[in-house]
Each structure stands twice: as C-alpha cells, then as structure tokens.
Amino acid sequence: MEVTRPLKAAIAVLSANPLHVLLVYLAVAIVIFSVLLSLYRVTLHPLAKYPGPLRYKLSNWPLIFQCIGGNRHIYHLQDHEKYGPIVRIGPNALSYNTETALNTIYGPQKTNVRKSEWYRTVDGASGAFSVFSEIDKQKHAVRRRFIAHAFSSNALRASEPFISENVIKFCDLLAPSAGSEWSEKRNMSAWTMYLGFDVMGDLAFGKPLNCLGSEEHRNFSRSLINANKYMYWFPFLPGAWLLAPIMNSKLMEYIGGDAVTDNIRLVNYGLESLQSKIAAEKAAKAEGKEIRKDMMHHLLAAQDPKSGLKLSSSELTAESVLFIVAGSDTVATAMAASFFYLTHNPSALEKATAEVRRVFSSIEDIHSGPALDSCAYLQAVMEESLRRTPPKPSHVPREVLPGGIIIDGHHIPAGYVVGVPAYSIHHSEDYYPDPWSFRPERWIVDEKAGISAESVALATRAFCPFSLGIRGCIGKNLAYLEYKLTLAHVLWRYDFRQAPGETLGEGSPDLEEGRKRVDEFQMVDWIGVARDGPMVEFRLAKR
Numbered sequence: 001m002e003v004t005r006p007l008k009a010a011i012a013v014l015s016a017n018p019l020h021v022l023l024v025y026l027a028v029a030i031v032i033f034s035v036l037l038s039l040y041r042v043t044l045h046p047l048a049k050y051p052g053p054l055r056y057k058l059s060n061w062p063l064i065f066q067c068i069g070g071n072r073h074i075y076h077l078q079d080h081e082k083y084g085p086i087v088r089i090g091p092n093a094l095s096y097n098t099e100t101a102l103n104t105i106y107g108p109q110k111t112n113v114r115k116s117e118w119y120r121t122v123d124g125a126s127g128a129f130s131v132f133s134e135i136d137k138q139k140h141a142v143r144r145r146f147i148a149h150a151f152s153s154n155a156l157r158a159s160e161p162f163i164s165e166n167v168i169k170f171c172d173l174l175a176p177s178a179g180s181e182w183s184e185k186r187n188m189s190a191w192t193m194y195l196g197f198d199v200m201g202d203l204a205f206g207k208p209l210n211c212l213g214s215e216e217h218r219n220f221s222r223s224l225i226n227a228n229k230y231m232y233w234f235p236f237l238p239g240a241w242l243l244a245p246i247m248n249s250k251l252m253e254y255i256g257g258d259a260v261t262d263n264i265r266l267v268n269y270g271l272e273s274l275q276s277k278i279a280a281e282k283a284a285k286a287e288g289k290e291i292r293k294d295m296m297h298h299l300l301a302a303q304d305p306k307s308g309l310k311l312s313s314s315e316l317t318a319e320s321v322l323f324i325v326a327g328s329d330t331v332a333t334a335m336a337a338s339f340f341y342l343t344h345n346p347s348a349l350e351k352a353t354a355e356v357r358r359v360f361s362s363i364e365d366i367h368s369g370p371a372l373d374s375c376a377y378l379q380a381v382m383e384e385s386l387r388r389t390p391p392k393p394s395h396v397p398r399e400v401l402p403g404g405i406i407i408d409g410h411h412i413p414a415g416y417v418v419g420v421p422a423y424s425i426h427h428s429e430d431y432y433p434d435p436w437s438f439r440p441e442r443w444i445v446d447e448k449a450g451i452s453a454e455s456v457a458l459a460t461r462a463f464c465p466f467s468l469g470i471r472g473c474i475g476k477n478l479a480y481l482e483y484k485l486t487l488a489h490v491l492w493r494y495d496f497r498q499a500p501g502e503t504l505g506e507g508s509p510d511l512e513e514g515r516k517r518v519d520e521f522q523m524v525d526w527i528g529v530a531r532d533g534p535m536v537e538f539r540l541a542k543r
C-alpha cells in the first residue's frame with residue numbers, strides 16, 4: 001500500500017505532461033535496445049566465438065578508459081597471456097599476437113584491409129587528412145607518392161649534415177662542467193625530446209625549434225604529449241569523426257581543456273612553419289639564392305604525375321603537423337629507452353662502447369657508410385630497445401574490407417577491426433626467449449652462443465615497431481640514421497651511468513600489475529609514449 005501510493009503519484013505527475021510520457025517511453029526503449037544489443041554482442045555476433053573479457057564484448061568504453069589511463073599496452077599483454085593469441089578487445093575488434101597474423105594483416109601489398117575509422121579524426125584540427133590519417137586506399141597511394149620524395153635516399157643523404165649538427169650540439173650540452181668529472185644529471189626523456197624536435201624542425205622546415213638551446217620552446221615539446229593523449233581516446237567515441245571539423249574551435253577548447261589547447265598550438269605551429277617556409281622560398285627565388293631542399297620543399301613542389309594535382313594548403317598543414325608529431329617523439333622515445341637499458345645493463349653498455357670506439361678513430365669519422373653499418377652490436381642495441389619500448393606500443397587498427405580476410409585460419413568478415421599490438425608480440429616467449437631480459441645478442445647470429453639464423457629470422461618476422469607494408473613507417477630509414485648517429489656520437493665521447501640513487505623511468509613492486517619490473521622502462525601509452533627518465537650522468541671518455 002505504502003509502495004504503490006508514491007508510484008501512483010509519480011505516474012499521475014508523469015501522465016499530466018505528454019513530454020514526460022515521451023521521455024519515459026524513450027528511456028524504456030533505450031534500456032530495451034541496450035539489453036538486446038548486449039545479448040546480441042555476446043551470442044549471435046560474428047565475433048562472439050572469440051575469447052575476451054565480457055566488458056570488452058559489450059562496449060568500447062573499457063578501451064577508452066585504457067587509452068586515457070595510458071595502460072593500454074599492458075592490458076593487451078595481460079589479455080593475450082590470459083586468453084591466448086586471439087582476443088576480442090571490443091564489440092567489433094580483435095587483437096592478435098602471432099607473427100603470421102602480423103604479416104597477413106599488414107604485410108602484403110594487396111592485403112584486404114584499410115586503416116580503421118579511428119584515423120578519420122586524428123587530423124581533424126588541420127582541416128584535411130595527412131598521409132597518416134587518409135583511410136581511402138587509392139587516395140593514400142597518391143599521397144604516399146607525393147611525400148616519397150621527401151624520404152628518398154637522396155633526401156636522406158642531404159639531411160645527414162643537419163642531423164649531425166643537431167646531434168653534436170646535443171652532445172656538447174651533455175658535457176660535465178669544467179673541473180667536474182661527472183656532468184650534472186640529465187633527464188634523458190626530456191633531452192632526447194629536445195633533440196628530436198630540433199632535428200625534425202630542421203629537416204621539415206629548414207629551421208630547428210631550438211629546444212636544445214633555449215628554455216623558450218621546451219614547453220611546446222611537452223604539449224605534444226598532452227595533445228597526443230587527447231587524440232588517442234577521443235576518436236574512439238561513437239561518431240567522433242563528425243566533430244572533426246570543429247576540433248580546433250573555442251567550443252572544443254572549452255569542453256576539452258588544456259589538451260585541446262595543446263593540440264591547437266601544435267596545428268598552429270605547423271601552419272606558421274609552413275607559411276614562413278613558403279615565404280622563405282619565394283624570397284630565395286626572387287634573390288636568385290639556392291633553396292634548401294628540406295621535406296616541405298619536396299612537398300610544396302610535389303605534383304601527382306597522373307592527375308597533375310598539387311597538395312592543398314590544409315593538406316600541407318596536416319603533413320607539416322604530422323612530420324613534427326611522427327618524427328620527433330618516436331625517435332626520442334627509442335633513444336630514451338636505449339639510455340635506460342644501457343645504464344641498467346652494464347655489459348651491453350660496455351660492448352656497445354667498445355665497438356664504437358674500435359670502429360671510429362675520430363669523431364669526424366662518424367657518419368653513414370660502411371663503418372657505421374659495421375656496428376652490428378649498436379644496431380642490435382637499437383632493435384632490442386625498440387623491442388622492449390616500441391614507441392607505438394598498442395593495437396594498430398585495420399578494418400577488414402568487403403570479401404573478408406583469413407587470419408590464422410579464421411575468416412573475418414568485412415567491417416571488423418583487426419590488429420597486432422607491438423608491446424605484446426615483442427614480449428612473446430614464442431619469438432623472444434627470456435623476453436623480459438635486455439639482450440642485444442638475440443639479434444646477432446652466433447651459432448656458438450646458441451643464436452641460430454632461424455631464431456634471428458623468427459624474431460625479425462615478429463618485430464614491428466615501424467609496422468609494415470604499405471601503411472608502415474615511411475620515416476624508418478631516417479629514424480634509424482638519427483638514432484644511430486646519436487648513440488654513436490654519445491658512446492664515442494662519453495662514459496655514462498644512471499645517476500646514483502635515481503630510479504626515474506623504472507618500474508616498482510609498489511606499482512600496479514604490469515609495472516612492477518624495476519629494470520623495465522615505463523611507458524604511458526598515448527598514441528605515442530609519455531615517459532620520464534632515466535637520469536644519466538656523463539664523463540668524458542678517457543683515451
């Protein structure tokens with residue numbers, strides 16, 4: 001009696017207003033729809049047979065929270081450990097942890113997938129797709145041809161002196177002050193980021209941002225990480241791409257706060273750099289001066305041979321921002337990881353140092369060519385650092401196209417998303433015995449030490465820091481050149497060690513599951529990777 005009276009009163013109030021009645025019907029309809037959709041997703045859905053946590057099967061929200069938390073790579077690894085090589089990570093998405101799946105999805109020229117809808121929002125604030133975010137396969141092929149000139153071997157050769165100039169400046173700044181044996185401690189995540197930004201500014205627009213030389217622009221490099229975080233989770237929201245045209249509006253800034261402001265700052269930097277590059281080229285032409293053939297020069301000049309089309313100004317802006325984002329933070333992450341693992345593995349540091357000092361008799365000899373190529377251990381240090389700390393560690397999503405695709409013997413119909421997370425496959429025992437050890441030796445064939453050609457080939461097949469195939473990283477050779485030159489210069493000039501008492505960058509038994517290994521460099525996965533440390537001291541090499 002007492003229960004029904006308030007209920008009756010509520011019904012009376014609701015029925016007095018037709019809008020209230022409508023809202024109640026709507027709410028009931030939403031509840032019924034959600035229940036039916038959930039039931040469908042766990043029973044009759046084409047991906048229902050694949051294992052995974054129930055919450056992933058019901059909605060994308062767990063994924064969004066993982067992206068915000070920066071722990072997505074850890075979840076991928078733990079899910080594969082628990083559920084096996086195929087895991088359903090969303091209502092419509094599967095994650096794989098095998099080299100066969102990796103090579104089927106990303107490898108072949110004609111693989112029947114395209115980039116997923118997630119990419120459509122990434123360059124929203126630039127007002128056009130970049131080569132990275134263009135999901136249409138034909139349009140991407142045209143765009144990739146456009147930018148290929150900027151990454152040709154000629155362009156790479158021409159960029160080396162500028163890379164070396166920045167690397168030498170970086171090394172000079174690491175030196176101990178007069179009278180001290182060891183330098184003050186340096187946070188290598190920050191310093192490699194300054195170097196990464198200066199190199200990309202120089203190569204893309206012909207002017208370094210001067211993060212190495214002055215405090216002024218260093219905040220800018222930090223804001224990239226904040227902007228990345230936002231661009232990571234936001235596109236997973238249902239219908240997010242519809243908001244792409246207003247990504248750099250005041251409204252979005254009001255809703256999204258600092259991260260949106262940082263993203264806008266990044267786009268404005270791309271736009272301003274592009275405009276000053278165009279002005280500089282015009283002025284040089286008018287004065288009959290030689291024009292520096294940096295990356296934007298190639299893009300400004302590029303023309304599709306079939307259509308005769310050139311890139312529009314918003315497309316050029318999108319590419320400018322992409323060059324900075326894709327080219328600076330990634331290499332910096334890899335370099336910081338090498339400083340971490342070398343300072344935590346003295347025998348690897350000793351071997352790499354000995355090799356570099358044996359191969360090069362003077363610092364001027366350190367440049368690309370047979371001598372640098374002969375540094376097999378240094379190359380292996382880079383591969384092993386990229387294995388342990390892939391700068392894009394999580395699932396790289398691809399959508400299956402009409403006709404479907406067969407992955408590891410299972411047919412996946414069109415419209416579903418598939419992918420392989422680098423961090424997870426890079427720590428699989430199947431490809432990397434003793435995966436939590438930093439062992440550059442695993443990349444060098446040495447039958448006597450038990451490293452066969454087959455085991456190196458298998459490790460290479462599962463190795464994917466740059467992804468692979470037609471959507472793989474176009475900057476890979478450039479990245480390796482900058483990375484190798486930097487490590488070779490530092491190892492030649494300095495001894496280095498983790499600053500006594502410092503632990504920055506390490507895991508800890510007090511942290512959550514997946515972050516407990518003290519000797520693992522910690523990543524916060526926000527498309528790229530946020531990181532901190534190691535704190536390193538440098539001493540001039542004794543000769």
Ligand code: HEM
Pocket residue numbers: 131132133144322323324326327328330331334390391392396397464465466467470471472473474475476478479
């Ligand atoms: C260690 C350094 C680097 C790593 C680990 C890396 C990794 C990657 C990965 C995994 C992708 C594919 C991402 C996806 O499909 O979502 C990619 C694409 C790309 N990267 Fe890199 N990258 C590095 C350095 C660079 C550099 C120096 C540049 C130069 C600007 C660059 C430019 C690009 C571009 C333009 C794409 C898009 C390619 C396309 O879709 O056709 N990357 N990179």
